Amino acid sequence: MEIMSPSAAAGPSYDHTGKLNLNHVYNRPDPRDYFSTLSKLGYCVPEVAKPFFKRLLEAKREANGEAAAKVVDVGCSYGINAALIKHDMSLDDLYRLYAQEAPDDQAVMLERDRALFADCADDQLSIVGLDIAQNAVAYAVDAGILDAGVSADLENREPSAADLRVVENADLIISTGCVGYVTSSSLEPLVEAGRDPWMANFVLRMFDYEPVEEMMARHGYVTERLDGALFPQRRFVSEAEHAQVLDNLRERGLSPVEAEQDGWYLAELHVSRPAGQAGTPLETMFAR
Ligand SMILES: C[S@@+](CC[C@H](N)C(=O)[O-])C[C@H]1O[C@@H](n2cnc3c(N)ncnc32)[C@H](O)[C@@H]1O
Numbered sequence: 591m592e593i594m595s596p597s598a599a600a601g602p603s604y605d606h607t608g609k610l611n612l613n614h615v616y617n618r619p620d621p622r623d624y625f626s627t628l629s630k631l632g633y634c635v636p637e638v639a640k641p642f643f644k645r646l647l648e649a650k651r652e653a654n655g656e657a658a659a660k661v662v663d664v665g666c667s668y669g670i671n672a673a674l675i676k677h678d679m680s681l682d683d684l685y686r687l688y689a690q691e692a693p694d695d696q697a698v699m700l701e702r703d704r705a706l707f708a709d710c711a712d713d714q715l716s717i718v719g720l721d722i723a724q725n726a727v728a729y730a731v732d733a734g735i736l737d738a739g740v741s742a743d744l745e746n747r748e749p750s751a752a753d754l755r756v757v758e759n760a761d762l763i764i765s766t767g768c769v770g771y772v773t774s775s776s777l778e779p780l781v782e783a784g785r786d787p788w789m790a791n792f793v794l795r796m797f798d799y800e801p802v803e804e805m806m807a808r809h810g811y812v813t814e815r816l817d818g819a820l821f822p823q824r825r826f827v828s829e830a831e832h833a834q835v836l837d838n839l840r841e842r843g844l845s846p847v848e849a850e851q852d853g854w855y856l857a858e859l860h861v862s863r864p865a866g867q868a869g870t871p872l873e874t875m876f877a878r
Pocket of ligand 1: 635665
């Protein structure tokens with residue numbers, strides 16, 4: 591069965607990787623279309639990523655010997671990872687807030703959200719976001735979900751001085767559902783502007799992560815993939831998407847696993863740390 595958003599009534603369109611084109615919900619003035627569309631697709635990777643990001647943040651704070659920390663979320667959209675990590679919400683909370691219980695009036699919703707996000711679970715943590723979608727970033731900052739944000743396409747231009755002021759001094763760079771849209775071109779300036787930041791990206795198996803690993807190695811980083819761990823991202827939307835993903839995997843020399851055969855996109859976790867801080871194996875760190 592194909593799940594279509596109302597605005598895709600003419601039929602789903604797909605990007606060059608065969609993925610459903612969701613551009614029509616990425617940059618709306620508020621998050622309602624994003625969450626109502628993504629919930630129907632079973633999108634869940636921010637929720638499965640949350641404990642891993644929290645553990646990495648804890649370990650990086652220990653390595654820094656400081657409680658204050660800054661995270662840059664790449665492809666932050668409406669501040670989803672910030673809502674989960676800094677405000678301790680769940681993805682289901684967000685689906686409820688912006689799908690089932692969303693006020694009709696956008697101004698009412700923004701007021702509700704400002705009150706909701708005024709208190710946060712971790713006030714020593716600053717989370718800033720980068721996304722090409724200007725309206726999404728603006729909403730997340732206005733609502734207090736993100737501490738600050740930059741709307742820019744660093745695939746196609748260098749960050750400006752103003753962009754760098756927002757993203758500089760990061761301790762941890764994270765992303766869910768974004769590598770593939772972004773490459774090392776966007777990630778490199780964030781690493782260069784950071785405080786020896788660690789980087790953790792959840793990346794679909796069909797994407798080649800080697801160029802990012804190579805870029806990080808040039809900066810003195812070790813990149814590891816969490817061994818044996820495959821994380822659900824969302825269901826395929828159609829037979830066409832399913833078939834294309836299985837082809838993409840085979841082209842990369844990977845055999846589709848059962849969950850992929852059964853209709854799920856699977857992601858892997860890649861973590862980069864400076865060589866001098868990469869002593870603890872990922873498996874040991876996450877076992878705690
Ligand atoms: C699948 S959404 C993931 C959003 C969020 N991280 C999550 O997991 O819910 C992909 C995001 O990547 C963003 N994106 C696409 N191209 C980008 C680019 N060149 N630079 C930054 N963000 C980009 C989109 O606007 C969108 O918000």
